[in-house]
Amino acid sequence: MSAVQTLINEVSQKIHALEIAQALYSRQLSPDFNTFDYINTDELGLSRILAFLLDPQGNHAQQETFLKLFIEHCLPDMYEVSERQIFLNNIEKTEVFLEEVTGKSNSLRRMDIYLRCIVGNDSYGICIENKPYAVDQPNQLIDYYNELIAKGHTDPQIVYLSEYNDTPNPASVDTETLKCWIDKKQYSHLRFSDLTGWLKACQVECQNHSVSEFLTQLIKFIQKQFMGIEDMSESNAVLDIIKRNGATIDASIKVSNTINRMKKELITKLKIDLLAKCKTTDYKLDINDFGEGKNYEQINFIIPSYDAGYICFEFQGENFDRPCLGIKLWSIEEAKNNLHTEKMKTTLNTALADKKIWSSPLWPAGYYFYPQDWKGSSEAWLMINEDTMADKILEEMDIVFNTLKANDCFTKY
Template identity: 75%
Template structure:
């Protein structure tokens, strides 16, 4: 038996044994329970949670310890900078604001999380732009920098928090300006997965069991939502098998090298299935924007005579992960100019009772497609292999199209909004 086949067999047997044990002790372990399944975890909800932990005067009652650990673990350029030492010595004076309006720059944006610390005549400011799901807005980061400057902060710092992009898009800040911030230690990029080290350090120092358990649940949420880790016990068991010896390490690398190829081949099969199962309707199927695994790859239903947008199935993350489904416009400007955007969300929210419909700058109405986790779970890939995923995608896109059409949302674009 080859080392690769032996590795696959060992992993399969181990995961089967873990599932059997979980089934036997399900009532005692409650492995699927997580507090965050019952908490609002949209962008504002996550900002509220992080702001509460960072606040030295927060109800966690751990004073400035969580903030100190955050700077130490997540913002090393501040932690090591001489310009920030007075701030670090006076963390207990820090005020934390949520959705703070940018009044000093007259841009009327909202900073997701804003930290301000006044020490004598010196003022320190940190803006955390939280981007778990939404796309960047035009000049967004540049406007936040202007706001921090206008607030007369001695040193200021911008933090861009997301999981996939290394930097904000040029739509939000141009490359030259961003590089100048980095050179001046005024910018940090932070991934949600980077928060794990900070949160675990908070657990160690936390002296309250309820707060510590809340942090543990937050860690589990981040691992599942942003890292694709469904079950840490299973993940650790597989890791132990992989690291067992040189042969298993070599075999795991060979398996890993073929995973992306397998996904692309299954996506190619999905495209064939979509074409085979697509039936002529009031729209045209377009599968030319999917196949390489880049972020925002999509399947479109093109509506003849309607050039404002399309019904869209899109991967929000790279490597075919986190799909969303809804109506997408050709640009943010087109969405702003259309008089039907609010109606689209209201219609889908009312008619699709089993979906949580959201909206963003370019998406008047969308929801997260189930299965959502295409990175850490095999469910979606098994459905493609079995030929059932194409039916599900086409079926749901058809429902979105017909629901919007029946409620008059695809009327010819009116130009009065451009006058």
């Protein structure tokens, strides 16, 4: 038997044993329970959670401890700028605001999380732009930076929190300006996975059991939602097997090297299934921008009589991850002029009560498609292999299309 086959068999047996143990002791362990399954975890919900933890006056009652640890673990560059020493020495005076309107610069945007610290004549400001799922808007970070300047902050800082984008979209801040911010240490990029080290440090320092358990649940949510880790016990058990010796390490690398190829082959199968199963004449199925694994690849329903937008199934993460589905318009200008934008969201909210309908500049109405995790879970890939994924995608796109059509959302204006 090959080393690769031996590794796969051993991992399978270990996972099966863990599943049996979890089933036997499920009442004691509650392995599938997580508080965050019942908490709003859209962009605003996550911003509210982070703002709560960062606020020295927050009712977690741990004072400035969490904020101090956040800077130490996530923004260590702040200690290298002498102008920020006054802020670091008076961190307990920091005020935290959620959805702060950018009124000083007249751009009328909302900063997801805004931190302000005033010490005598010195004023310090940090804007945390939280991007768990949505895309950047034109001039968004530029406007936030200008707002911090307009508020009179010394040495302002932008923190861009996004798991999947290495840099902001150039439409949000141009490359030259971003480089200038980085050189002056006024910009930091964070991933949600980076937050786990901070949250674990907060657990160590936390003196309240309820708050500590909240941190535990938040870490589990981040590991599942953004890192693809469903079960740390399972992950650790597999890691122990992989690291056992040279043969298991070599075999695991060989397996890893075939994963992307397997996904590409299954995606090719999905495209064939979609074309074979789409038989409607009300729209045209477009899969030309789908199959490479790049950010924002799409499967589209092009509506012949409607040139403002289309029904879209889109992967918001690279390598086929985090799909969403809904109505998407061709341009932001079209979105501004479209009289049916609000009606589209209201219509889908009513018709699809089990979905969490959201909107963004290009999406009048969308929701996150289940299964959501195509990166760390096998569920979606098994559905493709078993010929059920194409049916699910086409059915849900068809429901969105027909719901909007029945409510006259595609009429000219």
